[in-house]
């Protein structure tokens with residue numbers, strides 16, 4: 001039995017991964033993305049061709065994303081350039097509007113938030129193609145957890161010179177910052193998303209297609225649903241073959257509907273806010 005808190009609602013928030021969770025892995029977006037990452041490693045980072053596929057997979061497994069792994073190994077590249085290369089050429093036309101999922105999401109009384117490792121532009125593109133751009137109150141993406149460095153010091157639009165010591169310190173800080181990418185499945189990233197969105201993990205359901213993300217989502221205190229599988233994995237409370245089966249598998253999402261209906265009717269329509 002769930003503890004009933006102040007609001008009385010069993011669940012207040014639904015936290016959704018996006019890629020391969022809101023649409024199926026079989027669509028081929030994931031595969032196309034991996035090919036683009038491998039091409040970037042080959043052409044922009046000059047990694048040996050025979051090493052690329054193995055390295056791509058191993059870094060993904062070790063660090064959560066291949067990008068995070070490349071940075072940890074010391075490869076230097078611009079985050080935006082990387083994202084533009086690997087996502088900019090994806091076959092987005094494979095993603096079609098999903099009115100069934102849209103209606104399901106809009107009928108859920110809870111706050112709905114996207115939590116993706118992908119960048120803001122990719123999240124906007126995917127949600128728009130699926131016809132879901134107005135179904136979420138918030139988007140936690142790469143830029144949210146890895147904000148660009150602040151400019152050095154800017155007074156009236158000009159950079160102020162720093163003493164040599166301060167410049168050295170900053171260089172060291174910047175280089176250590178650049179190598180550490182905060183992303184799922186790290187517990188730190190999941191806890192950061194919980195903190196930023198200010199949700200109560202005990203009243204939040206987390207949907208993700210990644211076994212590792214689900215395991216650490218559970219460790220962070222969230223209710224968990226593995227998507228894209230019909231059997232449970234460690235840390236998962238539920239398993240959903242498709243996100244379309246959500247009403248059958250989790251009818252409790254709609255159990256608070258009566259209590260919240262009035263609140264929803266009174267709420268103005270809000271645009272999805274991207275935290276970047």
Ligand SMILES: [Mg+2]
Pocket residue numbers: 017018019020021208209210
């Ligand atoms: Mg995913």
